[in-house]
Amino acid sequence: MSRLYKLTIFKEFSPISLFYKENKKIILTGSLFVLLSSSMSIVSPWILKIAIDDLKIAISIKQLGFYAALIIIVTAIHGIFRYKMRKILISLSRIFEYQLHNKIYHHLLYLPQSFFDKGYTGEVMSKITNDVHAVRMVAGPAFMYLLNTIFTAVFSVIMMLAINPKLTVLTLIPLPIISISIAKIGKKIRYHFTKVQETFSEMSVKTQENLSGIREIKVFAREEKEINEFQKINKSYIEHNKKLLSIYTLMHPFFVLLIGLSTLIILWVGGKYVIDNKISLGSFVAFNSYLLLLAWPAVAFGWIINIVQRGAASMKRINELTAEKTNQKYLKNSNISDRHKGTETHRHIVFETIEKFFPGNALSSMNKKSDTSISLEISQVNFSYNSHPILNNISFCIHPGETIAITGPTASGKSTLFKLILRRYAYQKGIVRFANIPLEDIPLQEWLSLIGYVPQDAFLFSDSIENNINLGLEIFDDDYMKQCLKIACIEQEIMQLSHDTKTILGERGITLSGGQKQRLSIARALMKKPFFLLLDDPFSQIDIETEHQLWNKLSSYPYAPIRIISSQRIHSIRNADTILVIDNGSIAEKGNHSTLLNMKGLYYSLFQKQLIEQIIKE
Amino acid sequence: METPFLEDLEDYKLKEYDWTILKRLYKYAKPYTRKLVLSLFFLLTASIGELSLPYITKLAIDKYIVTGQFHNFWHIILLYLAALLIIFIASYYQSYTVQLTGQYIMYDMRVNIFRHIQYLPVKFFNRTPVGKIMTRVTNDIEVINELFTAGVLTIIGDVFILAGILIAMFLLNSYLASIVILILPLIFLTSFLFRKNVRETYNRVRFWLSKMNSFLQESISGISIIQIFNAERQNFNRFDELNNEYKQANLDSIFYYAIFYPAIELIAAIATALILFFGGINIIKGIITFGVLVAFLQYSYRFFRPISDLTEKYNIVLSAIVASERIFKILDEPEDKQYFGNELLIKKAPLISFQNVSFAYDEKLVLHDISFEVASNQRVALVGPTGSGKTTIVNLLLKFYDNYSGTISIDGCDIRNLSASSVRKIIGVVFQEPFLFSKSLKENLYLGHTEFQEYPMDKIIHDVIGDKFMKRFKNKLDYKIGERGIELSTGERQLIAFARALSVNPLLLILDEATASIDPETEYWIQKRLDSWLASHTSLIIAHRLSTIKHANQIIMLADGRIIEHGTHEKLMKNKSKYYLFCNHFIQTA
Structure with missing residues (x-):
């Protein structure tokens, strides 16, 4: 059982051993300094021993001064070694921490949407902060102290044996008790520690839910009850802590007691040996010093065990995260590392075809209006999320030069359709092809590089406006950026800011109004010179006048031959070549503005509603 | 839109002594004064026990070992054993009581802040993200807990031991004791320099850590935009920059730690050397006994441990102050006035x-x-x-x-x-x-x-x-x-x-x-x-x-x-x- 447990600990720590292997030289140098420093620590007590023995017989003041100076010099050298060992090994653990941070973050960046939908933000955050910290403690301090402990213990025991083997054996009798009790106590501590952690997370869950449902709590006047329930969890937290503490706080005093018993043995037996002239008084004093050198390792050992156990739990949690598959289901032909490579052949077909007909994704260079060879074709697509059907049998086709609009009631599946085109999720049935190639066969990043996307909520980062707009672009083209800002009708407002495009936005772009954020997010999409422009309800917070201007400017935007817009506002979509009306996940109506009006169906009633809303507001 | 509850980076800068915050913290400890005083008593008992050990050793050497008399030696052994048991019981009781009391205080704080939150106006929830409040109720309070488990009382204990050792030394031999005293300014200077530099790098560490955390948080909430815009590499590079700054700040602080402990040890060695030299001269002159010399050496060994301990605990105290500041910020949010008022007493469907x-x-x-x-x-x-x-x-x-x-x-x-x-x-x-x-x-x-x-x-x-x-x-x-x-x-x-x-x-x-x-x-x-x-x-x-x-x-x-x-x-x-x-x-x- 315990062997199995040890094995799993080592397996979990494989990232650390891998790192050590990569930095073998540094680890060895660091360990060498640990060895040197431990060996120096046993010199001073020996000098003391000689000095005291000499004092007992006869000694000149000069000689006494020499011994005193020697103690200082030896400690200084010892200090240099200690400095080196700490500097080398702890610094290395900081580099390990740095690499682990990067590794986790890098992994996170390539996880599929479905992972983030689970809403583990808090957990991921705590993994990258608390857990990495706990693991670094193992990789650095715990490793260093473990070596130090072992070396110092070995050297001290050697010196003690040199003074008197029998006394050494007698003195060391209490020490195995320490090791045994560490093993026994450690298990119990781990058990209670897990219990404490569990209750703690129960407390977090309670708080989280309380805060999310605070409206209900207030309405049902439930505040006191909530407080009571929170108190209850807290009480059981304390109960578990009580059990943990009763053992945990016993450890240190217990070790001190055992060490004390050893010194007692030295005093008793050693004292008798001095009287019987078996050892000198100096040896007696030195023996005490060596025992104290041993005492520190014994205490440190408990501390190390504790750190390693916490570290193992943390390492396990991190490994779970890094084991999350970045491999996305909808990339049928590729695994993790292939995500960027994709299949070379298809990349060429897609890009060659586009280059042939639309050099640089430009609309103006289009050859024939209805070149069907590079159209986007969605046929009989079904999608359900967590077994809730969302889209049902969706089919349509867009040719270059066309604008398609999607409309329909809230939650009818409009945004989901965009997300499928963006390949955030895999659909269960049907197929989407571009230039006759199934989307799954096009490497994801290549595919996304063709799309300019304006999401429903204009998410901006707390970075400069410039960096926000150039998101994902490697070369910043300032002139072109100004052009895009102009098209998005936000250039003037930005130029009025104190640092224009260099202005730093607040968290989630909080310093801007909703309309400004939406226009910036439009500019961001235009910056990519995309082949597709996907606009998901992009004008919801922009007034009609500005929207009108925006449409005018967009019509002269030279890129994005295929445009798809979703909106509930009829005036935003009435000019589209084709309008799809989606209701309950299916296409209910299809046509252009006038044909749809003639149908007197869903589109017609939407149109009427908006007319009347206008009248009511006036 | 309502203005958000933004966190100032100043919040992460440590203020050295903030008495108002300590005073507010003390209010939470007040109900447990009895327990704390009791455990302080046990702490002092344990300290006295520890201080007595070198003295008992001195007695053993002078009375029995040097004189070669083994009769009644068991008296000393019994005395030593009794001291060990007293230390064991007192320090166990002390650390258990203090840590448990810490838990009770955390309990009070947690329930208090939770209760306070229940009665905050709806407005507060519109502008404060749930995650932020969560951190206050859970993590920040845990940081303050450290103050109790590792801090406060042990600090008192450390100070007490220092004073005790000095007194014991003077009682044994005032001449040797005053030589050891000469070392003290050196120690204070070293730990002062260390504290000053470490605090500076510590601020930097916290600053970059919080930057890294908020970047991370933002990355997670904006992950779909990052992925759709193929900005993974770009974002990774930004994270790498922050991570690198954080690492650098940490590496800088290692220097101070790596040099501090050897420095304290060197000072301790100087003390040992001085004791050996001047003590040795006195032994030659027959002024002091071997027992006194050994006891002095043991006392000086115990003298330097509390000092490096104290310096290390400094950071715990500082971060606890920062955490409590953030907790008090929420507690200072005014409660919804609407909870106060007359009771509405109606039995029928109202108008x-x-x-x-x-x-x-x-x-x-x-x-x-x-x-x-x-x-x-x-x-x-x-x-x-x-x-x-x-x-x-x-x-x-x-x-x-x-x-x-x-x-x-x-x-x-x-x-x-x-x-x-x-x-x-x-x-x-x-x-x-x-x-x-x-x-x-x-x-x-x-x-x-x-x-x-x-x-x-x-x-x-x-x-x-x-x-x-x-x-x-x-x-x-x-x-x-x-x-x-x-x-x-x-x-x-x-x-x-x-x-x-x-x-x-x-x-x-x-x-x-x-x-x-x-x-x-x-x-x-x-x-x-x-x-x-x-x-x-x-x-x-x-x-x-x-x-x-x-x-x-x-x-x-x-x-x-x-x-x-x-x-x-x-x-x-x-x-x-x-x-x-x-x-x-x-x-x-x-």
């Missing part, structure tokens, strides 16, 4: 009146001069396009906000003078998107109750939920509802919300688009049950269904925060007014 009510969430008015009355047992329907202010009227009636002008009254009592709880107690509300707790069905239904009574819940389950839906819940009251009721359909969740609202036997029923997103079948079911309830209650209904609206005693039509039409269905339809248009296009006639 509700709005008089000239205007309201703005921040600057823009969302309600303009709203006046209407709902008589007892009347049903009023609020209609109008989205954003016209219907829900805001409900929010005001529920006393979620108080900065409105005009008067809202229940049975003639101005609700400003009534306590929020007593107003809410007479109201049953069903929201469009009800929040269900991840507990059992039973606990969700009894949300408004203080205890589980079978009546009227049985009747409500029968009347509102019905057998068919109870089957869906496996006929079990302890059916576990997933987090936020995710396992259930909108209709099923809405049913629970209805039952929950009606179970408190409300005198006023508010339905805020309660049936808007329910499938027709469930809606029909709810509708049938509802009509009988509505007849005997005052109710305020925001709805889109003609049958619900038509039977209302009065219909209030809102647009852009203003009442534009007001009257019964027949009257408004006759006028062929805006309501007429609205009905024809917006209202579901089924």
Whole structure:
């Protein structure tokens, strides 16, 4: 059982051993300094021993001064070694921490949407902060102290044996008790520690839910009850802590007691040996010093065990995260590392075809209006999320030069359709092809590089406006950026800011109004010179006048031959070549503005509603 | 939009001595003074025990070992053993009591902050992200706990041991003791320099750590944009920069730690050398005994440990101060005044009146001069396009906000003078998107109750939920509802919300688009049950269904925060007014 447990600990720590292997030289140098420093620590007590023995017989003041100076010099050298060992090994653990941070973050960046939908933000955050910290403690301090402990213990025991083997054996009798009790106590501590952690997370869950449902709590006047329930969890937290503490706080005093018993043995037996002239008084004093050198390792050992156990739990949690598959289901032909490579052949077909007909994704260079060879074709697509059907049998086709609009009631599946085109999720049935190639066969990043996307909520980062707009672009083209800002009708407002495009936005772009954020997010999409422009309800917070201007400017935007817009506002979509009306996940109506009006169906009633809303507001 | 609760980076800078915060922290420790004093007593006992050990060794050497007398030596052994046992018991008791007391203090703080949060105004929750509050209640309090488990008392203990050693040394030999004293300024200088430099790098570490964390948080919430814009590499590079700064700050602080401990040890070695040299001379001269020399060496060994300990604990104290500052920031948020006020004592369906009510969430008015009355047992329907202010009227009636002008009254009592709880107690509300707790069905239904009574819940389950839906819940009251009721359909969740609202036997029923997103079948079911309830209650209904609206005693039509039409269905339809248009296009006639 315990062997199995040890094995799993080592397996979990494989990232650390891998790192050590990569930095073998540094680890060895660091360990060498640990060895040197431990060996120096046993010199001073020996000098003391000689000095005291000499004092007992006869000694000149000069000689006494020499011994005193020697103690200082030896400690200084010892200090240099200690400095080196700490500097080398702890610094290395900081580099390990740095690499682990990067590794986790890098992994996170390539996880599929479905992972983030689970809403583990808090957990991921705590993994990258608390857990990495706990693991670094193992990789650095715990490793260093473990070596130090072992070396110092070995050297001290050697010196003690040199003074008197029998006394050494007698003195060391209490020490195995320490090791045994560490093993026994450690298990119990781990058990209670897990219990404490569990209750703690129960407390977090309670708080989280309380805060999310605070409206209900207030309405049902439930505040006191909530407080009571929170108190209850807290009480059981304390109960578990009580059990943990009763053992945990016993450890240190217990070790001190055992060490004390050893010194007692030295005093008793050693004292008798001095009287019987078996050892000198100096040896007696030195023996005490060596025992104290041993005492520190014994205490440190408990501390190390504790750190390693916490570290193992943390390492396990991190490994779970890094084991999350970045491999996305909808990339049928590729695994993790292939995500960027994709299949070379298809990349060429897609890009060659586009280059042939639309050099640089430009609309103006289009050859024939209805070149069907590079159209986007969605046929009989079904999608359900967590077994809730969302889209049902969706089919349509867009040719270059066309604008398609999607409309329909809230939650009818409009945004989901965009997300499928963006390949955030895999659909269960049907197929989407571009230039006759199934989307799954096009490497994801290549595919996304063709799309300019304006999401429903204009998410901006707390970075400069410039960096926000150039998101994902490697070369910043300032002139072109100004052009895009102009098209998005936000250039003037930005130029009025104190640092224009260099202005730093607040968290989630909080310093801007909703309309400004939406226009910036439009500019961001235009910056990519995309082949597709996907606009998901992009004008919801922009007034009609500005929207009108925006449409005018967009019509002269030279890129994005295929445009798809979703909106509930009829005036935003009435000019589209084709309008799809989606209701309950299916296409209910299809046509252009006038044909749809003639149908007197869903589109017609939407149109009427908006007319009347206008009248009511006036 | 309301201004967000932004965290200043200054918050992470450590202030050296902030007495007001320590004083506030002390308030939490005060109820446990007795326990703390007791454990301080045990701490001192343990310290005295520790101090006695070198002295007992001295006695052993001088009286027995050097003189070669072994008779009665067991006295010394017994004394030593007794000291060891005293140390063991006292230090165990001490550390257990202190740490447990720390837990109790954390308990008080946690419950206190949780209680405080319950009574904060709705406004606070609109501008403070849940995650931020979570950190305060959990992590920050845990940091303060460190102050108790590793800090405060041990600091007192360390100081006591230092003083004790000095006294013991002077008692043994004042000449040697004053030589050791000469070393003290060197120690203070070293730890002062260390503290100063470490604090500087420590600030940098915290600064970059918090930058890294907020970048991470933002990356996670904006992950889809990052991935769609192929910005993974770009973002990774930015993270790498922050991570690198953080690493560098840490590496810089290693230097100080790496040099501090050897420096203290060197100073200790100088002390040992001085003791050996001057002590040795005195032994040659026959002024002191070997026992005194050995005791001095042992005392000086114990002297330097507390000093490096003290320096290390410095950071724990500082971070605890920062954490408490952030906790106190929330505790200083004023509680919702609306909880204070008279009790509303009514037994019958009340009369509700709005008089000239205007309201703005921040600057823009969302309600303009709203006046209407709902008589007892009347049903009023609020209609109008989205954003016209219907829900805001409900929010005001529920006393979620108080900065409105005009008067809202229940049975003639101005609700400003009534306590929020007593107003809410007479109201049953069903929201469009009800929040269900991840507990059992039973606990969700009894949300408004203080205890589980079978009546009227049985009747409500029968009347509102019905057998068919109870089957869906496996006929079990302890059916576990997933987090936020995710396992259930909108209709099923809405049913629970209805039952929950009606179970408190409300005198006023508010339905805020309660049936808007329910499938027709469930809606029909709810509708049938509802009509009988509505007849005997005052109710305020925001709805889109003609049958619900038509039977209302009065219909209030809102647009852009203003009442534009007001009257019964027949009257408004006759006028062929805006309501007429609205009905024809917006209202579901089924």
